[in-house]
Amino acid sequence: MAPTDRSFARRRLLSTAAALSGAALLGGTAHAAETGRHGWPAQFPLPDGFQPEGITIGMKPFAYFGSLANGDIYRANLATGRGSVLSKGPGVGHPTVGLKIDQHCRRLFVAGGDSGEIRTIDARSGELEKVYATGGTFVNDVILTPGAAWFTDSFKPVLYKLLLGPHGTPGAVKTVPLSGDWAQGADFTANGIERTPDGSALLVVNAFANGGGLMRVDPRTGVARTVDLGAARLPNGDGLLLLGRILYAVQQQQNAVDVFRLNEAGTKGTAIARITDPRFRIPTTVAAWGKRLYLPNARFDVEPTPQTEYDVVAVDQV
Structure with missing residues (x-):
């Protein structure tokens, strides 16, 4: 299959056994926010046929969603x-695929999937600013740090570092090879990316190594070390969101968000809750506003058509 077909088909066909094993290794379960609290919708539609994957929310109450179509x-x-x-x-x-907005809500940074592209877009006008060709196989997700935007590649053991100037102006792209504990599978491997609580390193989902988990990556060297999550695994790990020391990890095929409390360095995490909701239809990524989490339903379990319905679900933070 082409990279897009192969990766998305794998997402649809991840085994029930893997999903159940991830669920069994976590303790308590948290459930959804009550619908319509404070008058803001706890669920709203996206355009038919949109095929959402990524979400980002900046300093204003607006969410941005990317289309796989x-x-x-x-x-x-x-x-x-x-x-x-x-x-x-x-x-x-x-x-x-993945996307992030900068702190001033001026620019969007976009992971271009199997196009191998990184794109920057004016967040006010929607105009395309620049396209960067990485030579990558599947540019999946992105996180912003002081001085750089970091992107994962799901089929290559590398990160892409887009340098940012003093005012957030994008510069050149560098490829950072992953080493250390990083284990690259034959199929979909790297996915979501975040920073450690102390900001010293990066956290990357590795869906292959040790049955699925997190890697802590030194941004200077690319050396990866396994994050100790105890018995918890992330075989279906997708988007990550760090709020303080609380890490939310979307387990898309499990229709769940697993919640961990990390130490400051991000070397260890303790599973503290699992968020589930009957409205989940394979959510992929997560962003926060106020006391809520927002997740787009990617619906990877159905064959997409121009008439396929998609939506966004809000749940309470832990």
Whole structure:
């Protein structure tokens, strides 16, 4: 299969056994936020056929979603649930997978999936600023740190580092090989990416090593070390979100978000809860506003069509 077909098909076909093993290794379960609290919708639609994957929320109550179908970016008002396409994508073969908005809400950083692209987009006008060709296989997710935007590649043991200037202006892209404990599988391996609580390193989902888990990556050297999560595993780990020392890890095929308390260095995590919700339909990524988490339902268990319905679900933070 082509990289996109292969990766997305694998997401749909991840075994029930793997999903159940991840669930069994965690303790308590938390459930959804009550619907409509404070008058803000706890669920709202995305365009039919959109095929969402990534989400990002900046300093204002607006969420941005990327389309796997054609790279469109949809902007929604969290207070109303209404939105529209902010940026038209490059078309089929140029998806928007992970995306992040900078702290000033001026620029979006986009992981371009099997196009191998990194794209930057003006978050106000939606205009495409620049396209970077990484030579990568599947550029999946992105996190912003002081001085750089970091991207994962799901089929290569590397990270891509897009250098940022003093005012956040993008510069050159560098490839950082992963080593140490990093184990690259024959299929989909690296996925979500975050920073450690103390900001000294990066956290990357590795869906292959040790049955699925987290790696702590030194950004200077690319050396990866396994994060001690006890008996917990992330075989279906996708998007990550760090709030203080609490790490939310979306386990997409399990229709769950596993919650860990990390130490400051991010070398160890303790499983403290699992968030489930009957409205989950294979969520992939997560972002926060106020006391809520927002997750797009990717619906990888159905064959997408232009008429397939997609939506976003809000749940309470732990």
